[in-house]
Amino acid sequence: MKILVINSGSSSLKFQLFAVPDLSVIASGLVEEIGEKQGAAQITAFVSDHGENTLKRNEQVSDHRQAIELMSQLLRESGVLAGSSQLAAIGHRVVHGGEEFYEPVRIDKAVIDAIERLVPLAPLHNPANLTGIRVAMEHVPDIPQVAVFDTAFHQTMPEHSYMYALPHELYDTMYVRRYGFHGTSHGYVAARAAEHLGRHIEELKIITLHLGNGASAAAISGGRSVDTSMGFTPLEGLIMGTRSGDFDPAILFYLGRERGMDMDALDRMVNKDSGLKGICGENDMRTITEAAARGDKLAGLALDMFCYRIKKYIGAYMAVLGTVDCIVFTGGIGENSAVVREKACEGLAGLGVCLDAAKNSRSGKKGIMEIHADGSTTRILVVPTDEELEIARQTMAVCGLG
Ligand code: ADP
Numbered sequence: 001m002k003i004l005v006i007n008s009g010s011s012s013l014k015f016q017l018f019a020v021p022d023l024s025v026i027a028s029g030l031v032e033e034i035g036e037k038q039g040a041a042q043i044t045a046f047v048s049d050h051g052e053n054t055l056k057r058n059e060q061v062s063d064h065r066q067a068i069e070l071m072s073q074l075l076r077e078s079g080v081l082a083g084s085s086q087l088a089a090i091g092h093r094v095v096h097g098g099e100e101f102y103e104p105v106r107i108d109k110a111v112i113d114a115i116e117r118l119v120p121l122a123p124l125h126n127p128a129n130l131t132g133i134r135v136a137m138e139h140v141p142d143i144p145q146v147a148v149f150d151t152a153f154h155q156t157m158p159e160h161s162y163m164y165a166l167p168h169e170l171y172d173t174m175y176v177r178r179y180g181f182h183g184t185s186h187g188y189v190a191a192r193a194a195e196h197l198g199r200h201i202e203e204l205k206i207i208t209l210h211l212g213n214g215a216s217a218a219a220i221s222g223g224r225s226v227d228t229s230m231g232f233t234p235l236e237g238l239i240m241g242t243r244s245g246d247f248d249p250a251i252l253f254y255l256g257r258e259r260g261m262d263m264d265a266l267d268r269m270v271n272k273d274s275g276l277k278g279i280c281g282e283n284d285m286r287t288i289t290e291a292a293a294r295g296d297k298l299a300g301l302a303l304d305m306f307c308y309r310i311k312k313y314i315g316a317y318m319a320v321l322g323t324v325d326c327i328v329f330t331g332g333i334g335e336n337s338a339v340v341r342e343k344a345c346e347g348l349a350g351l352g353v354c355l356d357a358a359k360n361s362r363s364g365k366k367g368i369m370e371i372h373a374d375g376s377t378t379r380i381l382v383v384p385t386d387e388e389l390e391i392a393r394q395t396m397a398v399c400g401l402g
Pocket of ligand 1: 211212213214241283284285286287289331332333336337
């Protein structure tokens with residue numbers, strides 16, 4: 001039997017097919033530009049004896065229903081899924097689970113209604129996730145389907161960490177509080193780090209740094225998130241590709257009054273035109289690192305600011321946790337950028353965090369990498385994240401498979 005994991009975004013549908021119970025990847029694919037004039041779809045099937053086999057399509061995909069049909073076609077034609085009877089379950093990524101979902105759940109009408117109620121908290125993401133769920137439920141009504149929430153892992157944060165110092169009434173009536181995101185990734189890499197260290201996660205204090213286009217840090221005590229840098233939305237915290245992270249919100253009032261910028265313009269500015277892109281005009285860390293090495297001043301500033309913000313969160317979370325057994329770098333930047341890791345840990349030897357430059361600069365290594373120096377009190381690891389695998393694992397657990 002097999003598990004299908006679906007990540008349904010507003011204009012794309014990513015999917016991966018796993019074998020049950022070992023959860024090896026059988027195929028992964030993507031339908032892009034849903035609703036656009038041009039569409040593109042691709043599936044790469046990993047057929048154990050014959051290597052990889054990639055099927056590509058360029059056709060217009062008008063909506064998610066068609067995207068799911070195209071996905072089924074590609075799964076069939078690549079020979080990895082003859083029919084839905086081979087499916088044990090489907091796992092869906094859902095961005096916002098509010099306070100209602102602190103663990104993955106089997107999807108039924110009540111769950112769909114609850115995700116729908118949470119749309120105002122994640123207006124860009126939950127509707128697209130819901131569309132994927134609805135279409136998949138119609139397509140294969142007899143297959144168990146599970147929702148895995150990005151926010152769920154952080155539902156263990158204590159009140160003093162998730163509340164904002166705003167009028168309390170906003171929490172009661174408008175659900176304004178910190179939720180945190182990337183939870184599936186933070187939980188997954190923390191568990192892999194504990195396994196790697198040969199320790200029970202219950203006895204460890206870990207700081208996880210998920211650094212991709214979106215970036216967030218989490219303080220994890222005994223396997224439970226006690227703080228995280230993203231808040232009510234994924235805007236708060238670290239500097240990201242195009243998002244500002246922390247800044248003084250009074251700047252928005254200033255720009256509103258002095259420049260006449262309206263809400264939409266301000267929203268666009270902080271989410272799409274800020275962060276690394278806002279500082280130096282570029283949001284890809286590879287390009288920024290290369291430009292900084294060539295002496296480009298703004299690229300250098302972007303890199304310095306990005307790493308300085310991470311270092312501040314490491315310091316803050318060391319204070320939150322008291323002691324830290326392990327710091328984990330993950331995400332496209334965390335897994336690949338030795339420069340970012342080095343600069344983020346620079347000057348932390350006094351706190352027991354010592355990076356080994358040689359171990360850190362070994363590149364191209366797959367799997368978990370240890371990059372701390374011998375005398376470092378805190379272990380420093382690079383742990384590749386795998387959110388789809390974690391969704392498959394949680395789906396399997398909810399459905400009692402394997
Ligand atoms: P997303 O949040 O979209 O999933 P990823 O986790 O894939 O993003 O991370 C994308 C980021 O990772 C980009 O900024 C990219 O430049 C960066 N990245 C990928 N490979 C490298 C590398 N070798 N060195 C530095 N940055 C890298």
